[in-house]
Amino acid sequence: MAEKVIINMPDTLFPFMPPVWELVGWLDDKCTGMHTLLHRMQEDESLKLTPVHRQTLKKAYRNGVSPRIAEKIERNLHKVAEQKNMADLLSHITPKEPIVRDTNGTKWLVFSQGLLEGINQHQPIQKLELPLTLSFLEKRAKAERQLILTCHQARKMETSPEEKLTRMRKAICEVFRHHTLLNSQEIRSYSTAMIDASRPGQQRTTELVAEALKVLFCLRVDFYHQLLASFMTDMLKIKESLRIPDTLTDALVNHGGMGQLMPFLEGEKLVTPTYRLYELWLGAFSLNSEKPMSYRTMSLHLPTPSITRTRVGDQATLEDIHNAANETRRSRLKEWRTGTAPKIDQLIAFIESLTGESYGAFMPLIMTHVATAWTNWIEQELANLEKQLQEDPSLTVHLNRDWLLARFSSYPDYWAHVKAQAHQR
Numbered sequence: 001m002a003e004k005v006i007i008n009m010p011d012t013l014f015p016f017m018p019p020v021w022e023l024v025g026w027l028d029d030k031c032t033g034m035h036t037l038l039h040r041m042q043e044d045e046s047l048k049l050t051p052v053h054r055q056t057l058k059k060a061y062r063n064g065v066s067p068r069i070a071e072k073i074e075r076n077l078h079k080v081a082e083q084k085n086m087a088d089l090l091s092h093i094t095p096k097e098p099i100v101r102d103t104n105g106t107k108w109l110v111f112s113q114g115l116l117e118g119i120n121q122h123q124p125i126q127k128l129e130l131p132l133t134l135s136f137l138e139k140r141a142k143a144e145r146q147l148i149l150t151c152h153q154a155r156k157m158e159t160s161p162e163e164k165l166t167r168m169r170k171a172i173c174e175v176f177r178h179h180t181l182l183n184s185q186e187i188r189s190y191s192t193a194m195i196d197a198s199r200p201g202q203q204r205t206t207e208l209v210a211e212a213l214k215v216l217f218c219l220r221v222d223f224y225h226q227l228l229a230s231f232m233t234d235m236l237k238i239k240e241s242l243r244i245p246d247t248l249t250d251a252l253v254n255h256g257g258m259g260q261l262m263p264f265l266e267g268e269k270l271v272t273p274t275y276r277l278y279e280l281w282l283g284a285f286s287l288n289s290e291k292p293m294s295y296r297t298m299s300l301h302l303p304t305p306s307i308t309r310t311r312v313g314d315q316a317t318l319e320d321i322h323n324a325a326n327e328t329r330r331s332r333l334k335e336w337r338t339g340t341a342p343k344i345d346q347l348i349a350f351i352e353s354l355t356g357e358s359y360g361a362f363m364p365l366i367m368t369h370v371a372t373a374w375t376n377w378i379e380q381e382l383a384n385l386e387k388q389l390q391e392d393p394s395l396t397v398h399l400n401r402d403w404l405l406a407r408f409s410s411y412p413d414y415w416a417h418v419k420a421q422a423h424q425r
Contacts, residue, residue, distance in 0.1 A: 020111045026380075108141060132230040144175075263409070341376070
């Protein structure tokens, strides 16, 4: 059988460090992996890359391709790095030690360093530094690596299955104790659930399924909230250079940027982080400090849509075209408020217009991305929970929407913890 080359580091669903493409998917639901990004690069005619079919790129990242095709893809990657003045980054982000199977940490480190380098390509004066963010990822990745290695070693031990599981549970508890904000009761119950779920022949009781679902969600909440709180602490150190209005300065200093945007239920309706974000901005960016702007006024900061995106007939007057364009802007803003991920060029133009000469655009841009990711994440979780409850109504004794939203809304606790730790350093 011909040799195949896989150009990828396989993801694992272990939620201590979730797959990096999960976060990317919340921000851009059409981006399902590195192969999507490569195909988009090929569509940029200025790069003059060797074309590789979309399905072939997907194979390269899932099942493997021939060495000849793999070389084509590698040449394209190096060409992009050279043309984007990021050639040094390739050597910088190349893993220094072997990647441990069933871990996501290395991908997170590569992704974060590459993203930071990309941001700094557009920061000619003051380069952005994220020491706490990168330190958190490095420590988390090291802990993940050690935990998975310990579990691999336990499975190979010449001892009873129960002894193997006991060693694995002990390793899980240690990692949770030192690297998460789970309380002692949660560490005991969740580690037990993880081991019981992997025990051969274990009966899948309703309680076990509920605990397994809880640990999957809580570990991801812990990771993403610690990551965001670390990032916002890095932002706190440079808040003067961010040039943000007083409302957003208060949000950053006292609420970790996003603490006022927690989702909640209003009756049966979910009030999302994106809805609350744009609501916050009505006052933050109003020219009248005593009166917030309207959504109609805010929508005028969106870039003017092309005529093909507006509903006008062949005999339309300039006024008809103008009114139709404004209606398209209002519809687009409504879509963003409900969680649709904005196209990056439209979002940047909108925020630059909204902030004007008075304020910087970087922090509002970050807040928009976080709110969009949060909204898509919580809506996805609620939909999955609804499906689970329909399949097994007895789960409602252990799990419901209120519990899910309360757990998600623990970000202020993470902000307080990370901020306090930063002050102690």
